[in-house]
Amino acid sequence: xxxxxxxSDDSVVVIIGTGAGGGVLANELAQKGVxxxxxxxxxxxxxxxxxxxxxxxxxxxxxxDARTTSGDWRVANDFSSLPxxxxxxxxxxxTHWAGASLRFQDHxxxxxxxxxxxQGANLLDWPIDPREMDDYYTKAEDKLGVxxxxxxxxxxxxxxxxxxxxxxxxxxxxxxxTGRMAINSAEGDGRPACQxxxxxxxxxxxxxxxxxxYTDIPRGEATGNLEVRSQAHVLRIEHDDSGKVTGxxxxxxxxxxxxxxxxxxxxxxxSIESPRLLLNSASSMYPDGLANSSGQVGRNYMRHMTGSxxxxxxxxxxxxxxxxxxxxxxxxxxxxxSRGFVGGYELETLALGLPFMAAFxxxxxxxxxxxxxxxxxxxxxxxxxxxxxxxxETNRITLNHDVKDQYGxxxxxxxxxxxxxxxxxRNHAYKQGMAVYxxxxxxxVFPTPPYPSTHNLGxxxxxxxxxxxxxxxxxxxxxxxxxxxxxxxxxxxGGAENPTLTIVALAIRQADxxxxxxxxxxx
Amino acid sequence: MLKQKATxxxxxxxxxxxxxxxxxxxxxxxxxxxxxxxxMEVTHLKPQTMATLIQMARxxxxxxxxxxxxxxxxxxxxxxxxxxxxxxxxxxxLDAAAQGKGFANYAETGWERHRxxxxxxxxxxxxxxxxxxxxxxxxxxxxxxxxxxxxxxxSYSQGGYIDRGFDDINWx
Ligand SMILES: Cc1cc2nc3c(=O)[nH]c(=O)nc-3n(C[C@H](O)[C@H](O)[C@H](O)COP(=O)(O)OP(=O)(O)OC[C@H]3O[C@@H](n4cnc5c(N)ncnc54)[C@H](O)[C@@H]3O)c2cc1C
Ligand code: SF4
Numbered sequence: 001x002x003x004x005x006x007x008s009d010d011s012v013v014v015i016i017g018t019g020a021g022g023g024v025l026a027n028e029l030a031q032k033g034v035x036x037x038x039x040x041x042x043x044x045x046x047x048x049x050x051x052x053x054x055x056x057x058x059x060x061x062x063x064x065d066a067r068t069t070s071g072d073w074r075v076a077n078d079f080s081s082l083p084x085x086x087x088x089x090x091x092x093x094x095t096h097w098a099g100a101s102l103r104f105q106d107h108x109x110x111x112x113x114x115x116x117x118x119q120g121a122n123l124l125d126w127p128i129d130p131r132e133m134d135d136y137y138t139k140a141e142d143k144l145g146v147x148x149x150x151x152x153x154x155x156x157x158x159x160x161x162x163x164x165x166x167x168x169x170x171x172x173x174x175x176x177x178t179g180r181m182a183i184n185s186a187e188g189d190g191r192p193a194c195q196x197x198x199x200x201x202x203x204x205x206x207x208x209x210x211x212x213x214y215t216d217i218p219r220g221e222a223t224g225n226l227e228v229r230s231q232a233h234v235l236r237i238e239h240d241d242s243g244k245v246t247g248x249x250x251x252x253x254x255x256x257x258x259x260x261x262x263x264x265x266x267x268x269x270x271s272i273e274s275p276r277l278l279l280n281s282a283s284s285m286y287p288d289g290l291a292n293s294s295g296q297v298g299r300n301y302m303r304h305m306t307g308s309x310x311x312x313x314x315x316x317x318x319x320x321x322x323x324x325x326x327x328x329x330x331x332x333x334x335x336x337x338s339r340g341f342v343g344g345y346e347l348e349t350l351a352l353g354l355p356f357m358a359a360f361x362x363x364x365x366x367x368x369x370x371x372x373x374x375x376x377x378x379x380x381x382x383x384x385x386x387x388x389x390x391x392x393e394t395n396r397i398t399l400n401h402d403v404k405d406q407y408g409x410x411x412x413x414x415x416x417x418x419x420x421x422x423x424x425x426r427n428h429a430y431k432q433g434m435a436v437y438x439x440x441x442x443x444x445v446f447p448t449p450p451y452p453s454t455h456n457l458g459x460x461x462x463x464x465x466x467x468x469x470x471x472x473x474x475x476x477x478x479x480x481x482x483x484x485x486x487x488x489x490x491x492x493x494g495g496a497e498n499p500t501l502t503i504v505a506l507a508i509r510q511a512d513x514x515x516x517x518x519x520x521x522x523x
Numbered sequence: 524m525l526k527q528k529a530t531x532x533x534x535x536x537x538x539x540x541x542x543x544x545x546x547x548x549x550x551x552x553x554x555x556x557x558x559x560x561x562x563m564e565v566t567h568l569k570p571q572t573m574a575t576l577i578q579m580a581r582x583x584x585x586x587x588x589x590x591x592x593x594x595x596x597x598x599x600x601x602x603x604x605x606x607x608x609x610x611x612x613x614x615x616x617l618d619a620a621a622q623g624k625g626f627a628n629y630a631e632t633g634w635e636r637h638r639x640x641x642x643x644x645x646x647x648x649x650x651x652x653x654x655x656x657x658x659x660x661x662x663x664x665x666x667x668x669x670x671x672x673x674x675x676x677x678s679y680s681q682g683g684y685i686d687r688g689f690d691d692i693n694w695x
Contacts, residue, residue: 052676052677052678052679053676053677054664055660055664156689156690157690158684158689158690159689159690159691159692162690162692162695163692163695166695194683194685195679195682195683195684195685196683196684196685196689197677197678197679197683197684198678198683198684198689199677199678199679205679206679206683315694316673316692317692318673318675318688318691318692320674320675321675321678321684321687321688321689322684322689322690353674353676354663354668354669354672354674355660355663355664357663358659358662358663359659359660359663364655366583366584366646366655367583367585367639368585370584371584371585371586374586374663374672375586375588375672377672377673377674378672378673378674440695
């Protein structure tokens with residue numbers, strides 16, 4: 001089939017990346033009649049292609065291009081070339097994600113105002129009124145079919161959840177449930193109900209979990225207004241003498257470079273690749289990279305304060321059976337500085353298969369302390385901690401000119417140091433998580449260090465004042481009117497919640513804005 | 524390939540072979556379990572080196588209910604021309620360390636703790652780290668090992684766990 005859009009067609013909106021942000025934006029614009037070319041570095045995989053085997057699936061879907069790390073986070077030591085866990089495929093990381101879909105709490109939109117000056121943190125308020133987000137959150141929940149919203153039932157609790165719930169209640173937590181999940185609890189949206197297969201992280205073979213790969217993207221394509229080119233890896237964004245962006249250069253499946261012209265460019269490559277692309281697009285007019293007059297491109301990298309708690313019991317749990325993230329405790333998500341830190345955190349069940357448990361329980365660990373834990377794998381329960389981390393200017397993505405990717409471009413270096421607030425929060429969460437399991441008879445508990453980052457945020461952040469950030473409240477870059485950022489890198493601060501529902505809500509909102517501005521002739 | 528029982532009888536195995544420690548016997552071009560439950564051809568490494576490497580693998584990730592053949596399978600990939608030197612040198616280092624403590628060699632120290640002491644002293648060496656990190660997938664990603672830990676692997680082909688015990692916990 002001939003491509004619907006020519007390379008020379010400069011009326012199209014070009015979207016780079018087709019994950020939570022890019023995939024949704026592409027469909028939303030296509031539904032409004034806007035012509036879109038979405039360029040995706042990865043290949044196309046659908047539920048029938050997903051592999052329910054942890055490492056094989058990882059090899060199939062993960063972004064494995066050259067990356068380096070620095071900083072005091074343990075990931076830099078344990079997984080020095082794998083700072084993040086991100087997918088390279090049509091649908092992006094929404095193929096891997098677990099589906100937890102939470103709204104920000106009101107106070108989290110205004111972290112600077114509500115938390116005050118936190119030393120070493122580069123806090124800022126989002127340039128968005130939380131009330132403005134209400135409708136967009138509802139639209140996002142309906143799109144994703146989020147349970148416990150819009151009249152949708154919650155999912156049933158699996159073994160791992162039952163242990164977690166009993167422990168939570170035993171220590172007095174009130175707000176524990178199977179959570180709000182973008183997983184069908186009943187057939188809907190042309191997709192079946194969850195069959196509790198337990199491989200949510202490897203791509204849901206039933207399609208019960210929402211992913212843009214088999215919802216928004218094909219729906220956008222069905223309009224005739226969206227062309228998705230897979231294995232199209234964007235290398236740089238071009239601009240004209242007036243400073244406006246004019247198109248993007250990408251490497252196609254055969255490694256040949258192509259130039260796609262554009263009216264508007266939206267960057268949605270996740271929080272490592274998006275700033276890297278802006279930096280790699282430096283020119284004589286923009287020597288520090290595109291949209292970087294603030295110097296904030298690549299800075300304020302956030303990854304959520306994370307960690308896990310696993311526990312062993314004297315009887316079987318079989319945590320791998322059922323949804324990977326099967327429940328949540330929200331009692332600690334409030335902002336309550338009396339605990340010794342600002343912001344809050346969520347506790348969410350998590351199950352890993354034996355291969356991943358061996359890799360992530362205590363990276364680098366060996367000997368009987370380690371192996372006796374795995375000997376009790378069948379009797380293990382687990383939870384993940386996700387809390388708000390502090391944006392820091394020095395936590396950043398930079399270009400590492402000593403290491404090149406397969407296209408000869410400098411690889412991104414991911415630098416991260418924990419902020420004292422992150423450490424205080426993590427220690428609190430470890431204590432609470434261990435207490436949950438000990439209250440129901442755990443014989444051994446494991447405060448497990450953070451994995452490679454799954455929530456990557458903040459590296460092109462929103463700000464009211466162009467001095468403080470890269471994009472405005474609509475994700476439009478302060479410097480270049482027809483250049484947008486459409487993924488998690490827009491986040492001004494991270495909140496305690498898993499980010500994807502907010503990424504999706506912002507993408508729906510951005511589509512409204514772009515379409516309206518195009519109609520007004522402003523773009 | 525690891526050969527299963529039938530291929531070698533214990534008698535055949537022991538004729539013309541030497542034992543190393545109590546767990547392994549070695550002959551020309553092979554390493555086998557003393558029980559003759561498994562045998563493995565080695566082409567590029569000395570059989571004794573491979574036997575010691577298998578012991579080292581067990582000492583790094585000891586699971587008493589996991590038989591040697593799975594550890595053998597986990598390190599078999601080192602028996603190549605490119606890796607042979609690195610392994611021979613590394614294992615010679617282990618033996619030298621054992622001899623420094625008055626043992627005949629690494630595999631023949633008796634108590635596990637003596638070998639673990641040797642490993643602790645070298646845990647930051649590239650050799651140790653290569654072997655250890657390789658085992659994380661080499662051992663735990665063997666599908667045949669999973670049932671020994673209770674792990675059931677993929678469930679899609681059986682319709683998931685919706686009707687097969689996703690919530691069957693009965694003690695909580
Ligand atoms: C195991 C796991 C579990 C998770 N669970 C949850 C959860 O329960 N709840 C939640 O809210 N979030 C979860 N997340 C996080 C969630 O997946 C991400 O927040 C979300 O997908 C990020 O959206 P994005 O649009 O920023 O980027 P992505 O979804 O990562 O999409 C970026 C896309 O851009 C492409 N790309 C990058 N660079 C280029 C380039 N130069 N040219 C072309 N294409 C490019 C990539 O290949 C990718 O497809 C999870 C993540 C992981 C890994
Ligand atoms: S547990 Fe449910 S959502 Fe997860 S992969 Fe299985 S069917 Fe899909």
